[in-house]
Amino acid sequence: MAKKVLVVEDDLPLTEILVDQLKAAGFDTLLARNGREAVDLALAEHPDLILLDIIMPVMDGLTCAAQIRVNAWGKDVPIIILTNLSEADTVSEAVKDGVYDFLIKADWNVADVVAKVKERLS
């Protein structure tokens, strides 16, 4: 059965290519446009991995991640933070504890992101 990846990202062109390439790599995808939608969708659908942007309207990525982690199911789901904020701006204790992976979008390409997803799910 195909693994489910929840993509949480408010920018449309970025979302489109990410979803395209994840599907081409054999993953099922779910989409959320902000942290609030992401929490609801994650707790309802239990994805195998979450790709999470930080700067989003309504609810930001870190708040969203914290809410997911508090949930019994959400404690262990792999979360990869995909952001264009530099690490110094977003690194919190939780990130440093290795609770999340961390990729700066501008420094990598989509193939790298997909490869990281595969790596985390294998």
Next chain:
Amino acid sequence: MWFFILLTTLVIFKLISRELGKRQVIEREVNTGEQRFQAVFDNAGLGIAIFDLAGRIKEANPALAAMVGYQPGELRGTSLYSLTYVEDVAGEEIKFKQALRSGATQPYRLEKRLVRRDGSSFFGSQTVSLARGADGRITYGVAVIEDITRAKEIDRAKSEFVTLASHQLRTPLTIVGWYTEAILSGVTGELNQKQRHYFNNIIDANKRMIQLVSDLLNTSRVDTGRFIIHSETTDVAAEAEVVLETLRSRIENRLIHIEKNYAGSLRLVRVDRNLFGVVLQNLLSNAVKYSQPNGRVRLLLVADDKQLTIEVADNGLGIPEAYRGQMFKKFSRADNIQELEPDGTGLGLYLVKSLVDQAGGEVWYESVEGQGTTFHVVLPFRSKTRK
């Protein structure tokens, strides 16, 4: 005989009145001096507190009293530390004790939060000088306190602006990069050679812009003192691989050969990971940029128990004599580089120097025009994090 007594009396009288006169002048001058001091103390726009070695306030001026919501007389006898936000007290005490121990009366400055009578708090800048009494011993301190709430707000707004701006700039750059790389990788179909070449040019330009945004962000942070150094145990060999990976396409395009020379235990090095990454990224990308095709770039990493040594050596263009003194300045780029690649930012080495300086390290280089350049960086280890 009488005349003699009269004369003596007159002389004595004159002497006494001259002394009295002198004393009056001195007293008048002291009074004027005191009045002046009092005028300064009472009317200064900054808060002033005179306190004893135990931190008890002997005098507080009206400005300070108003700042913290007390009547001027009320602060006499209270501890200066009682006006400080509880988490900042330890730091303030330490600085005071250090100053006492060193015996220096040079003023020192600290930032701390102050607490008002109503419990609200605000940021203040406090300059403390120690004063010696007549016997030469330090008897009291003078604290001049300024409310810096506004300045802090402006700082925070600036910092948020730069962070948000660089984030906003990076989003469209990411889109261009992701789509172009995807097309080049063939997922949308085969490309002909011309298409491939054009798309490669787009990617190069895009990468340059991404680098520029990073450089500007880091420079802004360094300039406003917001690049805070956090030392952590870092696998610098692994970090170096990450940096080399980001330069991979440039290295391959120019057919640069990378030689790695590692020594010491590089997996557990106490440095700021971000700082190390930025420094190495700038030195390596320069070395690759200013190498000839088929050139060689040598990376040396050595860790002993005191420090991390980094060396990046290329056999490329070298730095012309005329530019030797300027290399670490902002926006400085040598002529021979400008011809080759007009679009460098000139910020890279400025960043490297600022960061290395802040980490208490050293950076220098050797270069021969036409033969190549070697950059050296030494980063000492620190056992505690420091700002």
